[in-house]
Amino acid sequence: MGNPFNTTTKLLAGSLLVLSPAFADAAGLGKLSVLSALGQPLKAEIDVVALEKGELDSLTARIPEPEAFARAGVEYSSVAAQIRAVVERRGDGRAVISLKTQQPVDEPFVDVLVELDSANGRLVRQYTFLLDPVGYKGPEPAVASPTVVAQPAPAAEAPAATPITPEPAPAAAAAAPAPAAAPAAESAAEQTYQVKAGDTLSRIAEAHRPQDVTLQQMLVALQRANEDAFINRNMNLLRVGKILRIP
Structure with a gap:
C-alpha cells in the first residue's frame, strides 16, 4: 500500500x-x-x-x-x-x-x-x-540469498601404501529381511473454521493467510471455496455457524 x-x-x-x-x-x-x-x-x-x-x-x-x-x-x-x-x-x-x-x-x-x-x-x-486495513502493505518480497560456490578442497597427499594380508572370508550370514516400506504419509486434514457472531471475512482471512499470500488473495480464495457460506453470495454477509474450508 x-x-x-x-x-x-x-x-x-x-x-x-x-x-x-x-x-x-x-x-x-x-x-x-x-x-x-x-x-x-x-x-x-x-x-x-x-x-x-x-x-x-x-x-x-x-x-x-x-x-x-x-x-x-x-x-x-x-x-x-x-x-x-x-x-x-x-x-x-x-x-x-x-x-x-x-x-x-x-x-x-x-x-x-x-x-x-x-x-x-x-x-x-x-x-x-x-478495501485494505489501514497500514496494510502485503507480504514483503523474498530477498534472494547470495549464491555460494563451493570450492574444491586441495587434494591431500596420498600416504604410502601398506601391503594388506587378506583375511579368510567369514561364513555367509543369513540375509536379513528387507525393512518394510513406510506407508505414505496421509494428506493433512482439511483446515476449517466455524463462523462466530461478529466475525468478518477480512478478519478470518488475516488470521489464516500464509505469509506469501496477500489479504486480497486470501479473501477471494475463501469466498470461492465457501460460496454457500454467504447470504446472497455477498462477501459481507457471512452465515453464523457455517463451517468454512480454509484453502
Whole structure:
C-alpha cells in the first residue's frame, strides 16, 4: 500500500450490464483504483476510456437507483447509497469518475453499479473492489540469498601404501529381511473454521493467510471455496455457524 494507500487496481469484477448501440464507439469505463482504506471515507477512481473529441463536456456519472441494482442481481448496500460519482478532468487530459463517500466504510467489499451517460448513450458497469486495513502493505518480497560456490578442497597427499594380508572370508550370514516400506504419509486434514457472531471475512482471512499470500488473495480464495457460506453470495454477509474450508 503506497502513499499511504495502494493505488494498484483492485478490480475483481467489472461486468458490462447495459450498452446502447450508439455507445459502441464512444467513451467506456476502464480500471478501478482504490485510494482509501478500510474504516475511512471511500475514495476511488474509474478511468474513462475511448473518449471522442468534445465528448467529455457531455459526460455525467452516477450510481443508479435501487431498481437498477435489483434488475442486475446486485445488492443495493448502504455503502452504495452513500457514494457520489462525478466525472473529473485530470491535468494530463485524462477523464476519471471520482467515487466518494462522506462516512467511513467498514465493509471490506463494496459492490457498485456505475452509470456513465453522454450524448452518445448510456453505459452501466458493475465493479467489486476490496478495501485494505489501514497500514496494510502485503507480504514483503523474498530477498534472494547470495549464491555460494563451493570450492574444491586441495587434494591431500596420498600416504604410502601398506601391503594388506587378506583375511579368510567369514561364513555367509543369513540375509536379513528387507525393512518394510513406510506407508505414505496421509494428506493433512482439511483446515476449517466455524463462523462466530461478529466475525468478518477480512478478519478470518488475516488470521489464516500464509505469509506469501496477500489479504486480497486470501479473501477471494475463501469466498470461492465457501460460496454457500454467504447470504446472497455477498462477501459481507457471512452465515453464523457455517463451517468454512480454509484453502
